[in-house]
Amino acid sequence: MQIMPNRLDRGYYKYQKEFEEKVNEVLRSGWYVLGKEVLAFEKEFAAYTGAKHCVGLASGLDALWIAFRILGIGEGDEVIVQANTYIASVMGITINGAVPVFVEPDEYNNLDASKIEEKITGKTKAILVVHLYGQASNMEPIVTLSKKYNLRLVEDCAQSHGACFDGQMTGTFGDIGCFSFYPSKNLGAFGDAGAIVTNDDKIAEDFRIFRNYGSEKRYYNKVVGANSRLDEIQAGLLRIRLRHIEELTAERQKLCKRYLTELNNVKIELPMLRSRATTVWHQFVIHCRERQALIDYLNKLEIGTIIHYPIPPHLSEAYTCLGYKKGSFPITERHADEVLSIPLYNGMTDEEQMFVIRAINRF
Numbered sequence: 001m002q003i004m005p006n007r008l009d010r011g012y013y014k015y016q017k018e019f020e021e022k023v024n025e026v027l028r029s030g031w032y033v034l035g036k037e038v039l040a041f042e043k044e045f046a047a048y049t050g051a052k053h054c055v056g057l058a059s060g061l062d063a064l065w066i067a068f069r070i071l072g073i074g075e076g077d078e079v080i081v082q083a084n085t086y087i088a089s090v091m092g093i094t095i096n097g098a099v100p101v102f103v104e105p106d107e108y109n110n111l112d113a114s115k116i117e118e119k120i121t122g123k124t125k126a127i128l129v130v131h132l133y134g135q136a137s138n139m140e141p142i143v144t145l146s147k148k149y150n151l152r153l154v155e156d157c158a159q160s161h162g163a164c165f166d167g168q169m170t171g172t173f174g175d176i177g178c179f180s181f182y183p184s185k186n187l188g189a190f191g192d193a194g195a196i197v198t199n200d201d202k203i204a205e206d207f208r209i210f211r212n213y214g215s216e217k218r219y220y221n222k223v224v225g226a227n228s229r230l231d232e233i234q235a236g237l238l239r240i241r242l243r244h245i246e247e248l249t250a251e252r253q254k255l256c257k258r259y260l261t262e263l264n265n266v267k268i269e270l271p272m273l274r275s276r277a278t279t280v281w282h283q284f285v286i287h288c289r290e291r292q293a294l295i296d297y298l299n300k301l302e303i304g305t306i307i308h309y310p311i312p313p314h315l316s317e318a319y320t321c322l323g324y325k326k327g328s329f330p331i332t333e334r335h336a337d338e339v340l341s342i343p344l345y346n347g348m349t350d351e352e353q354m355f356v357i358r359a360i361n362r363f
């Protein structure tokens with residue numbers, strides 16, 4: 001049986017009729033960018049997260065870099081971020097000329113809150129929390145620190161749609177929550193899309209202006225902005241997926257519960273669950289010291305896997321300018337050498353999952 005790490009087609013066929021009807025509706029409407037579907041999606045996604053506002057954007061990276069731009073964080077400023085993140089989190093900081101200050105992860109693959117304070121300097125302006133792999137970070141101490149040092153708090157929720165800490169949705173703890181709706185995310189579009197949520201009226205307004213060339217009124221430009229508009233087809237399709245998000249998340253939780261109970265190979269470490277936090281399981285990430293052997297073994301059985309992520313940002317060629325070398329962040333580097341995401345997707349059958357479980361247990 002051939003099993004791919006992800007199957008986006010399954011997610012499409014699950015609600016095929018609804019998706020196709022929506023696309024036809026938008027095509028026939030004659031209005032394709034920033035219209036009633038975007039407005040409706042923004043309202044519905046804000047309600048889902050419990051935030052006051054949502055502003056649709058073109059991607060998750062745009063959500064991040066525009067967030068720091070709007071908060072006035074740039075040249076000479078420092079932003080604290082976990083070292084073991086997807087590189088987009090870091091690019092959101094450096095596009096503005098600000099400097100990322102890396103912190104090692106805790107045992108839940110998220111920012112280690114106990115290691116933040118020692119990194120705060122006179123130049124620190126913000127903390128960027130990434131709820132990696134779908135599990136909420138340890139928000140209580142992070143919120144406390146951001147208040148104590150008067151720092152902005154931005155959340156990268158590209159992998160955590162619907163994940164909570166103490167019952168509160170990720171994305172609503174700080175100034176701005178940044179979301180990606182890239183097709184493989186838990187709430188995925190059928191192309192690029194993103195959004196921010198915020199409780200701050202001014203920040204929401206600034207995003208609305210910035211995403212459309214800095215104009216509030218057509219052809220009257222207040223600031224030098226960007227083109228980061230969400231289109232009607234993606235917004236309409238996202239509305240459908242959002243209508244089913246509880247069911248989609250529950251399905252992932254059920255699959256991962258089975259992985260947690262049935263996987264029993266001593267050569268692998270299973271993901272740990274943080275108390276007070278929920279996870280929406282963007283990925284099911286195991287650690288394995290003999291990772292390459294495991295990958296090769298699974299490949300022979302036609303089971304695909306992915307490494308999220310093989311090269312941490314501080315060792316990426318793109319960031320040689322930061323001057324880090326191997327050994328700078330040993331925990332992060334060990335993660336990069338050991339993590340492996342095993343197949344997980346909405347629409348995964350019991351038969352497919354049991355095949356993966358049996359294979360891994362026999363490794």
Ligand SMILES: *Cc1c(COP(=O)(O)O)cnc(C)c1O
Nearest residue numbers: 059060061086088089158180182
């Ligand atoms: C996917 C992702 C992003 C970027 O989102 P795009 O929509 O691809 O620009 C940012 N941060 C994290 C953690 C992600 O997983």
